[in-house]
Amino acid sequence: MNGYIYGFCACLLSSLLWPALFAPWTWPILIMVFVISRKTSGFFCGMLLGALWISYCFYSLFNQHEPAMTQHGEFTGQIVSLVHQERDWISFDVKVIDPQFRLFPRFYRLNWREPLPLALGQVWRFNAKMKGITSLLNEGGFNQQKYWLSQHLVARGKVTEASLLNKSQSLRQGLQERLSPILMSLDGGDILQALLLGDKKGITPARWQDLRRTGAGHLVAISGLHVSVVFAAVLLLSLRLLVLGYPCESLRNWVVAMGIALVVVLCYGYIAGFAIATQRAVLMLLLLVGLSLLRQFSSPWERLIWALCAVLLFDPFAPLSAGFWLSFCALSIILLSVTLDKVSGNAQEKSHDATKQTVIHQEPASAQWASFGIIVKRVPWREKLDLWGDSLKHFAASLWRIQWRLALGLGILQLLLFGTAALHSIWLNLLFVPWFSFIVIPLALLSLILWLVCYLGYWLMLTLLAYGAAAVIGLSRFIDHEAHFFQPDFLHSLSLSPLLSLDGFVNTQVISAFARELSLSLGPKLFYVAELSLTPFLWILDASKHLPWAEFSLATFTLAQVILALIGGVLLLYQRCRLWQIMTMSLCLPLLFTGLMALSSQLGFNRLQDEGVTETDWQLHVLDVGQGSAIVVQQGKYGLIYDTGAAYGLDFSYAKRVILPFLIARGISEPEYLVLSHDDNDHMGGAKVLMAAFPSMNVISDIARFADETCRQAPFSWRALTLELMSAATEPKDNNASCVIRIGNHHGRALLTGDIEALREFKLLQQGVPMAAEVLLAPHHGSNTSSTAAFLQAVSPYSVIFSAGFANQYGFPKPQVLARYQSQGIERYSTGELGQISVDFSPSSIRIRGYRTERAPFWYNQVFRFGSSQKPE
Structure with missing residues (x-):
């Protein structure tokens, strides 16, 4: 049996490196091979089962509904999560209610501008403009497509029309509505809300940056640590109470305490929203407890493998999540530390036994003193004190060994997963993890319990009093005193009159309002101690801004x-x-x-290194920034950036999300030039971000507020390359005012055109400037207004690259433009289809590689289509 489990787990863990999953037509072959080899190799059969399981789960989600759903989809869905909300729009997740049976339910992420009031648990009939979960893909950037898939999200869309079918509110939603205002009124309320409700919307981007800088982000995401703390605390408390109240020599109290702890953990998981990470933690805990109760003989490592198998069986997409690797690696490090400590403890015990045997053969010190007539009395309290001291030292030493191994191991894993690591996480987590485990989480849960008791007790008391008053009025009617007792003046003279309507019935809305007012006034006082416990943590977070080398990339x-x-x-x-x-x-x-x-x-x-740049190859990287433009030219650690992509609102920009992580991943530590083609948001929106990140970078543009130099200058050399600038600042139309650059050397050239249109292309031809290039960045993202036949003949490129978003609303690149390039035998590439596109120029060849097809050709990076969206220009 273990062979099947090992093979199943190994197969699903290795699926991260597969270029494709097994198509449905191969499933009978897999089943046939499994039947033939089921008695020969358990490990191989387990791998076959794993391959069949993940392939079936994937195609059950993505293959069946794609042809059926059109560009505008109509479906029924239940709101399961409110992701983000601004003043005039909201982002939320819905579970599609499908009349057909599906092993895995489908989830959609929807955006709704100017929405109606939404709440968890509501069922709506949506009419939405749908598209696949395909997202931006760049080297070093966040793989949102992989994240969505790990969360079982299979489509996204914009709501155009919706009607409410069922407005029933879930218990968790009611609790969240009443508790969130209380928590958000506290200084550390955003952290408490994340710990208790699993709701991280209140955490600001600045707070998230502090959490990443200190490596403490895992403390606010409910996962294995929080579930384990809750389970251990309830288990020990309930076991102690059972031993004091109902002592017995059997395992009854132990089993009952485990049952109580599991019920509390399940309630905690429900209140926290049962996110994917919480589900995995609860599932692992249930399996480990089940194996313990069955008293099955197995080592801790075998139980961990069983838990891993259960998680993968429950969620085959779990390895796509970074939290999965962090949680299981943390458990593995803890088990390894315990195993090493046990081996070391056994060795020390043997040494202690040998020393004890030696002492036994010697004359005791008390006997020696007795020979002189002096009696030595043993002091019991001192022995207990020494015993407690030794236990405390042993616990502190064990905690330190586990903690530094955890911090080092998870820091390395974080470096592998995200490319960055918090250098101070080792000593900071040595403080944070015990503090949260023994102080913050228990106090937060205790405050929540006290608040629930006060709220429910007050609500129950008002309800009983209101029903009592209603019974009195009903009784007065029965005994025919209605004319006296049921007059409005008499009713208002009762102190309970606000709880009753004018006809004498209980007003439940008023009772709920009274209970809510009490909770709002009493709640901050009940959570005061929990808030106070977060004060040292928040202080260190604020002070982390001044720590040197806080992040390492x-x-x-x-x-x-x-x-x-x-x-x-x-x-x-x-x-x-x-x-x-x-x-x-x-x-x-x-x-x-x-x-x-x-x-x-x-x-x-570094003189030799700088001189060596003139002999090296160079690369051109067209980054995937949606419907925008961002190009990086690389010579070793030196770079030139052409356009920055768009920026939206106060916090979001593709420069921060895509360009900066890309520069780190490629080792470009000294970008020397930033060229802004023209004054459109999708080309220069992230200029301020890049200028702040690299103050010494020289900006070339005809946009006066940014430029150090204009585009109107003679060709010049930049290390091993020659830059030829073609300015048109006097053009009346902004697109045609784009700064065009031809860059390259004897290895090859590239022409970067911005958003120029047919008129500017014609003027460039009239000026007779050299434009021949092997690689062309398509003008205006492939619009019908650009890429004239005469211009293409003058450039005569081997390849053209379209910087256009997947299924963008404009339909770029246009079919007529694609046909024009095809008629001249020009190879066509699009960032929307391939993600980041990199061109390697070398003396022997020019190689073009797409991120989806060559740099990261994995099954979860493929294009997930859901119809295409087009809009006339």
Whole structure:
């Protein structure tokens, strides 16, 4: 049986590296192979089951409904989560109510501008403009498409019309509506709301930045830590009470305490919204408790594998989530630490036993003193004090060993998953994790329980009194005193009259309003201690802004070198042969060489490195920024940025979300030029972000408020490349005023055109400027107003790249434009289809690679279509 489990888990974990899943026509073949080999290799059969399971789950979600749903879809859905809300629009998730049976329900993420009042649990009939979950894909950037898939979201859309079918409110929604105003009135209310309700909408971007900087983001996301703390606290408390009240020698109290703890954990998970991470934590806990109650003989590692198998069976897309890897790696590190401590403790125990045997053969000190007539009395309290001191030292030492291993291991994992790590997370989490486990979480839950008791008790008391008063009035009617007792003046003279309507019936809305007012006035006082426990945590978060080297980022190639060095270091610990030790040490050489080069650059010995740039190849990266433009030209660690993509609102910009992470991932530490083609948001929206990040960067543009230099200048050399600028600042139309650049060397050239249209293309031809280039960035994203036949003949490119969003509302690139390029035999690429597009210029060839097809050709990075959206120009 273990072979099946190991194979099943290994298959689903390795699915992250698969280029595609097994299509439905291959499933009978997989089943046939499984039947044939079921008695020969359990591990192989487990892998077959894993491949069949994840393929079936994927196609049950994505393959069946794509042809049926049109561009405008009409469906019934239940609101399961309110994601984000601004003044005039809201983003929320719905579970599609499908009349057909589906093993996995479908979830859609919808946006609604100027919505009607929404609440969790409501059922609506939606008419929405739908599209797939395909999102931006760039090197170093956040893979939102992978995240959506891990959350079982299969489509997104914009609501155009909706009608409410069922307005029943869930218990959790009612609790959240009453508790959120109380929590958000406190200084640390956003953290408490995340801990108790699983609602992180109240956490500001600045607070999230502080949490990432300190590596404490996992503390506010309800996961295995919180579920384990709640389970352990309730288990110990209930077991203690049962032992005091109903002592017995059997396992009855232990089983009852476990049952009580599981019920409380399930209630906590429900209040927290049962997010995917919470579901995994509860499922793991249920399985571990079940195996413990069955008293099945198994090691902790085997139980962890069983829990892993259960999670993967329940959610085969779990490995797509970073939280999955963080939680299981944390458990593995804890188990490894406990195992190592146990081995060390056994060795120390043997040594202690040997010492004890030696002491037994010696004459006791008390007997020696007795020979002189002195009697030595033993002091019991001192022995207990020493015992408590030894236990405390042992606990502190064990906690320290577990904590530094957790911080180091999870820091490395975070570096591998996100490319960044918080350097101060080791010592900060050494403070935060015990503080949250033993202080903050218990106090927050205790405050919640007290608030619930007060709120429900007051509501119940008012309800009983109101029904009592209603009974008195009903009785007065029965005994025919209605004329006296039921006069309005008599009713208003009763102190309970607000709880009753004029006809003498109970007014439940008024009772709820009274209970709510009491909770609003009493709630902050009940949560005062919990808020006070967060004060040190919030103080350290605020102080983290001034910590040096708070965040550590690595380029992709440096990250690969770190992985090789880690593998070499682990193998070196287990090798005894001198030859194998030398071979494993060689894995550390790439990282050592990179470190020496970085050190020499910092010390000023970088002349050879700078000169070496003139001999290296260069790359052109067209980033996927939706319906916009952002291009990075790379020469080693030096870069030139052409356009920045769009920016929206106060916080969002593609420069922050895409360009900056890309520069870190590619190791471009010194971008020297920023060229802004023209004054459109989709081309220069992120200029301020980049200028703030790199103050010494030179800005070239005809936009006066940004420019250090204009586009009206002669060709000049930038390291190994030549830049030819073609300005048209006098053009009356903004698109035609785009700054056109031809950049390259003898390896090849690229023409970057901005949003120029047919008139500007004609003027460039009249001016006779050299425009021939092997690679062309399509003018105006592939609009019908650009890419004239004469212009294409003058440029004569081998390839054209369209910087256009997937299924964008304008329908770029237009079919007529694509046909024009095809008629001239020009290869066509689009960022909406391929994600980031990178062009490598070398003496031997020009190679073009798409992120989806070559850089990260995994099944979860494919294009998930849901119809195309087009709008006339």
